[in-house]
Amino acid sequence: AQSVTQLGSHVSVSEGALVLLRCNYSSSVPPYLFWYVQYPNQGLQLLLKYTSAATLVKGINGFEAEFKKSETSFHLTKPSAHMSDAAEYFCAVRPNFGNEKLTFGTGTRLTIIP
Amino acid sequence: EAGVTQFPSHSVIEKGQTVTLRCDPISGHDNLYWYRRVMGKEIKFLLHFVKESKQDESGMPNNRFLAERTGGTYSTLKVQPAELEDSGVYFCASSQEDRGPVTDTQYFGPGTRLTVL
Numbered sequence: 001a002q003s004v005t006q007l008g009s010h011v012s013v014s015e016g017a018l019v020l021l022r023c024n025y026s027s028s029v030p031p032y033l034f035w036y037v038q039y040p041n042q043g044l045q046l047l048l049k050y051t052s053a054a055t056l057v058k059g060i061n062g063f064e065a066e067f068k069k070s071e072t073s074f075h076l077t078k079p080s081a082h083m084s085d086a087a088e089y090f091c092a093v094r095p096n097f098g099n100e101k102l103t104f105g106t107g108t109r110l111t112i113i114p
Numbered sequence: 115e116a117g118v119t120q121f122p123s124h125s126v127i128e129k130g131q132t133v134t135l136r137c138d139p140i141s142g143h144d145n146l147y148w149y150r151r152v153m154g155k156e157i158k159f160l161l162h163f164v165k166e167s168k169q170d171e172s173g174m175p176n177n178r179f180l181a182e183r184t185g186g187t188y189s190t191l192k193v194q195p196a197e198l199e200d201s202g203v204y205f206c207a208s209s210q211e212d213r214g215p216v217t218d219t220q221y222f223g224p225g226t227r228l229t230v231l
Contacts (some may be wrong), residue, residue, distance in 0.1 A: 002227040004156075036222070043118070044157075044205065044222035090157065101147065101170060102207075102220060 002027045003094050006105035014113045019078040021108045024067075026072065032095065033074040034092040035065055044090065050074060052096060061085070084099035086112045118184035126221075126229045132194040135226045139188070139208030145169075146189050148181060148219060152202040160204075163189060173228050175200075195228065196230045203227050 007022040030068060035047040048059025055067040061084075065076045074091060088109045092102040119138045128134050139146045158165040160179070161171040165186035174181070178197070183189040193200050207220040 041224075043224035044207075046219055046221070049219065092157075101173070102149075102157075102160055103159070104149075104157040106154075106156045 002031065002095070002103045004091050004093050004105035006089075006091050006108050008108055009106060010109050010111065012111040012113055015080045015083055016080050019063075019076070019081045019085065019110065021076040021089050021091075021110065023074045023076065023105060024072055025074060025091070025093045027093055030096045031093045032096050033065075033067060034094075035059065035063070035074075035076050036090045036092060037072070037087050038090070038107075039087045047076070047089070062085050074097055081110075081112050083114065086110055117191045118206055118208050118221050118225040120204075120226050122226060122230075123224065124133065124227045126231065127196055128231050129198055130195045132134040132192065133228060134197055135191045135193075135204050135228070137189045137191070137201065137206030137208075137223060139206070140221055142210070143208035143221075144186070144211050145209040145218070145220075148189070148191055149205040149207065150202050151225075152199075160191075193228075196228075198230050199230060201228055 003026045005024045010112040033050040035045040037047050048057045050057050050067045058064045063078045088107050090107045094100045094102050121136045144165050146163040149157050151157045159173040162169045163183045166183050180192045203225040205225045206223045209218040209220045
Protein backbone atom coordinates (compact mmCIF):
# COMPACT_ATOMS: atom_id res chain seq x y z
CA ALA A 1 0.00 0.00 0.00
CA GLN A 2 1.14 3.53 -0.69
CA SER A 3 0.17 6.95 0.58
CA VAL A 4 1.32 10.55 0.31
CA THR A 5 1.04 13.36 2.81
CA GLN A 6 1.46 16.96 1.76
CA LEU A 7 1.84 19.28 4.72
CA GLY A 8 0.07 22.57 4.19
CA SER A 9 -2.86 22.84 1.83
CA HIS A 10 -1.99 26.51 1.27
CA VAL A 11 1.47 28.08 1.23
CA SER A 12 2.24 31.76 0.64
CA VAL A 13 5.70 33.11 -0.13
CA SER A 14 6.97 36.48 -1.23
CA GLU A 15 8.28 36.95 -4.73
CA GLY A 16 12.00 36.14 -4.68
CA ALA A 17 11.77 34.03 -1.54
CA LEU A 18 12.48 30.33 -1.17
CA VAL A 19 9.69 27.95 -2.06
CA LEU A 20 9.45 24.77 0.02
CA LEU A 21 6.56 22.38 -0.46
CA ARG A 22 6.60 19.30 1.72
CA CYS A 23 5.81 15.74 0.73
CA ASN A 24 6.15 12.58 2.80
CA TYR A 25 5.32 9.15 1.48
CA SER A 26 4.65 5.68 2.69
CA SER A 27 5.36 2.70 0.48
CA SER A 28 5.72 -1.03 1.02
CA VAL A 29 7.91 -1.31 -2.10
CA PRO A 30 10.63 0.96 -3.51
CA PRO A 31 8.82 3.94 -4.92
CA TYR A 32 8.97 6.26 -7.83
CA LEU A 33 8.00 9.79 -6.82
CA PHE A 34 6.58 12.66 -8.82
CA TRP A 35 5.64 16.30 -8.51
CA TYR A 36 2.92 17.61 -10.79
CA VAL A 37 1.71 21.20 -11.11
CA GLN A 38 -1.68 22.49 -12.15
CA TYR A 39 -1.82 26.07 -13.35
CA PRO A 40 -5.21 27.78 -13.40
CA ASN A 41 -7.53 26.34 -16.04
CA GLN A 42 -4.94 23.81 -17.19
CA GLY A 43 -4.24 20.11 -16.75
CA LEU A 44 -1.58 18.46 -14.63
CA GLN A 45 1.97 18.98 -15.85
CA LEU A 46 4.94 16.92 -14.71
CA LEU A 47 7.51 19.04 -12.86
CA LEU A 48 9.99 16.30 -12.01
CA LYS A 49 10.28 12.65 -11.08
CA TYR A 50 12.51 10.40 -8.99
CA THR A 51 13.21 6.97 -10.49
CA SER A 52 15.98 5.62 -8.23
CA ALA A 53 18.88 7.27 -10.02
CA ALA A 54 20.14 10.52 -8.50
CA THR A 55 18.47 11.47 -5.23
CA LEU A 56 18.49 15.17 -6.14
CA VAL A 57 16.19 15.66 -9.07
CA LYS A 58 15.99 18.80 -11.15
CA GLY A 59 12.82 19.69 -12.95
CA ILE A 60 11.36 22.39 -15.11
CA ASN A 61 11.04 26.06 -14.18
CA GLY A 62 13.90 25.93 -11.67
CA PHE A 63 12.30 23.43 -9.30
CA GLU A 64 14.13 20.55 -7.69
CA ALA A 65 13.38 17.85 -5.14
CA GLU A 66 15.49 15.58 -3.00
CA PHE A 67 14.60 11.99 -2.23
CA LYS A 68 15.46 11.15 1.38
CA LYS A 69 14.76 7.52 2.15
CA SER A 70 15.55 7.85 5.85
CA GLU A 71 12.96 10.59 6.20
CA THR A 72 10.55 9.15 3.60
CA SER A 73 10.40 12.62 2.11
CA PHE A 74 10.47 14.21 -1.33
CA HIS A 75 10.18 17.95 -0.68
CA LEU A 76 9.98 20.38 -3.59
CA THR A 77 12.07 23.55 -3.57
CA LYS A 78 12.84 26.56 -5.68
CA PRO A 79 15.40 29.18 -4.58
CA SER A 80 13.50 32.23 -5.78
CA ALA A 81 9.75 32.38 -6.32
CA HIS A 82 8.24 34.04 -9.38
CA MET A 83 4.71 35.29 -9.74
CA SER A 84 4.22 32.67 -12.46
CA ASP A 85 4.77 29.89 -9.90
CA ALA A 86 1.33 30.46 -8.42
CA ALA A 87 -0.45 27.15 -8.93
CA GLU A 88 -1.46 23.94 -7.18
CA TYR A 89 1.23 21.34 -6.66
CA PHE A 90 0.68 17.61 -6.24
CA CYS A 91 3.07 14.99 -4.96
CA ALA A 92 2.48 11.43 -6.15
CA VAL A 93 3.96 7.97 -5.62
CA ARG A 94 3.81 4.66 -7.45
CA PRO A 95 5.70 1.36 -7.27
CA ASN A 96 8.98 1.20 -9.15
CA PHE A 97 7.73 -1.43 -11.57
CA GLY A 98 5.05 -1.70 -14.20
CA ASN A 99 2.67 0.95 -15.34
CA GLU A 100 1.00 1.20 -11.99
CA LYS A 101 -1.46 3.82 -10.83
CA LEU A 102 -0.34 7.01 -9.14
CA THR A 103 -1.31 7.75 -5.55
CA PHE A 104 -1.59 11.49 -4.96
CA GLY A 105 -1.42 13.78 -1.99
CA THR A 106 -4.15 16.34 -1.37
CA GLY A 107 -2.25 19.13 -3.10
CA THR A 108 -0.69 22.41 -1.98
CA ARG A 109 -1.87 25.72 -3.39
CA LEU A 110 1.05 28.11 -3.71
CA THR A 111 0.38 31.84 -3.60
CA ILE A 112 3.10 34.34 -4.47
CA ILE A 113 2.98 37.70 -2.70
CA PRO A 114 4.28 40.62 -4.78
CA GLU B 115 2.61 16.07 -30.88
CA ALA B 116 -0.88 16.48 -29.51
CA GLY B 117 -1.34 15.92 -25.80
CA VAL B 118 -4.11 14.12 -23.98
CA THR B 119 -7.45 15.70 -24.79
CA GLN B 120 -10.72 15.47 -22.91
CA PHE B 121 -14.26 16.37 -23.84
CA PRO B 122 -16.26 18.16 -22.62
CA SER B 123 -14.32 20.59 -20.47
CA HIS B 124 -17.37 21.22 -18.31
CA SER B 125 -20.65 19.40 -17.85
CA VAL B 126 -23.58 20.37 -15.67
CA ILE B 127 -26.34 17.80 -15.31
CA GLU B 128 -29.16 17.00 -12.95
CA LYS B 129 -29.21 14.11 -10.57
CA GLY B 130 -30.42 10.98 -12.32
CA GLN B 131 -29.20 12.00 -15.75
CA THR B 132 -26.48 10.28 -17.76
CA VAL B 133 -23.17 11.82 -18.75
CA THR B 134 -20.40 10.46 -20.96
CA LEU B 135 -16.86 11.79 -20.73
CA ARG B 136 -14.34 11.20 -23.47
CA CYS B 137 -10.56 10.95 -23.41
CA ASP B 138 -8.20 10.83 -26.36
CA PRO B 139 -4.73 9.70 -25.25
CA ILE B 140 -1.46 10.60 -26.87
CA SER B 141 -1.11 8.63 -30.10
CA GLY B 142 0.69 5.34 -29.56
CA HIS B 143 0.16 5.24 -25.79
CA ASP B 144 -1.13 1.83 -24.76
CA ASN B 145 -1.85 2.80 -21.17
CA LEU B 146 -4.82 4.96 -20.34
CA TYR B 147 -5.89 5.96 -16.84
CA TRP B 148 -8.90 7.71 -15.34
CA TYR B 149 -8.62 9.68 -12.12
CA ARG B 150 -11.07 11.86 -10.23
CA ARG B 151 -10.73 14.75 -7.83
CA VAL B 152 -13.66 15.53 -5.61
CA MET B 153 -13.55 19.11 -4.34
CA GLY B 154 -10.91 19.65 -1.69
CA LYS B 155 -9.68 16.09 -1.72
CA GLU B 156 -6.87 14.20 -3.36
CA ILE B 157 -6.83 12.99 -6.94
CA LYS B 158 -7.93 9.37 -6.83
CA PHE B 159 -7.37 6.57 -9.29
CA LEU B 160 -10.41 5.08 -10.99
CA LEU B 161 -9.13 2.59 -13.54
CA HIS B 162 -6.36 1.64 -15.95
CA PHE B 163 -6.60 0.31 -19.50
CA VAL B 164 -3.83 -1.44 -21.37
CA LYS B 165 -4.93 -1.12 -24.95
CA GLU B 166 -8.58 -2.18 -24.85
CA SER B 167 -8.32 -4.33 -21.71
CA LYS B 168 -9.08 -3.21 -18.17
CA GLN B 169 -5.88 -3.81 -16.22
CA ASP B 170 -7.07 -2.42 -12.91
CA GLU B 171 -10.54 -1.09 -12.07
CA SER B 172 -10.15 -1.18 -8.31
CA GLY B 173 -10.90 2.52 -7.97
CA MET B 174 -14.28 2.55 -9.67
CA PRO B 175 -16.76 3.74 -7.02
CA ASN B 176 -19.75 1.60 -8.00
CA ASN B 177 -21.59 0.08 -10.92
CA ARG B 178 -23.01 3.42 -12.01
CA PHE B 179 -19.65 4.04 -13.66
CA LEU B 180 -18.80 2.30 -16.92
CA ALA B 181 -15.53 2.79 -18.78
CA GLU B 182 -14.77 1.55 -22.26
CA ARG B 183 -11.86 1.71 -24.65
CA THR B 184 -12.99 0.08 -27.83
CA GLY B 185 -10.16 -0.51 -30.29
CA GLY B 186 -7.57 0.61 -27.79
CA THR B 187 -7.69 4.25 -28.80
CA TYR B 188 -10.00 6.74 -27.10
CA SER B 189 -11.89 5.95 -23.93
CA THR B 190 -15.27 6.92 -22.56
CA LEU B 191 -16.45 7.06 -18.98
CA LYS B 192 -20.19 6.96 -18.52
CA VAL B 193 -21.99 7.80 -15.31
CA GLN B 194 -25.55 6.52 -15.20
CA PRO B 195 -27.49 7.65 -13.26
CA ALA B 196 -25.45 10.53 -11.88
CA GLU B 197 -25.60 11.36 -8.18
CA LEU B 198 -24.61 14.54 -6.34
CA GLU B 199 -21.43 12.94 -4.97
CA ASP B 200 -20.18 12.28 -8.50
CA SER B 201 -19.35 15.98 -8.90
CA GLY B 202 -15.68 16.67 -9.36
CA VAL B 203 -12.93 16.91 -11.94
CA TYR B 204 -12.26 13.79 -13.99
CA PHE B 205 -8.74 13.49 -15.34
CA CYS B 206 -7.46 11.18 -18.00
CA ALA B 207 -3.80 10.27 -18.41
CA SER B 208 -1.82 8.13 -20.81
CA SER B 209 1.62 6.55 -20.92
CA GLN B 210 3.71 4.36 -23.12
CA GLU B 211 4.47 0.69 -22.55
CA ASP B 212 6.65 0.07 -19.51
CA ARG B 213 10.26 -0.47 -20.55
CA GLY B 214 11.81 -1.62 -17.30
CA PRO B 215 14.03 0.71 -15.27
CA VAL B 216 12.83 3.85 -16.99
CA THR B 217 9.41 4.68 -15.78
CA ASP B 218 6.99 5.98 -18.31
CA THR B 219 5.49 9.27 -17.37
CA GLN B 220 1.75 9.63 -17.18
CA TYR B 221 0.67 12.63 -19.23
CA PHE B 222 -2.53 14.22 -18.06
CA GLY B 223 -5.35 15.91 -19.90
CA PRO B 224 -6.98 19.15 -18.77
CA GLY B 225 -9.82 17.34 -17.05
CA THR B 226 -13.60 17.46 -17.28
CA ARG B 227 -15.37 19.36 -14.53
CA LEU B 228 -18.64 17.56 -13.77
CA THR B 229 -21.31 19.24 -11.70
CA VAL B 230 -24.36 17.24 -10.66
CA LEU B 231 -27.25 19.36 -9.39
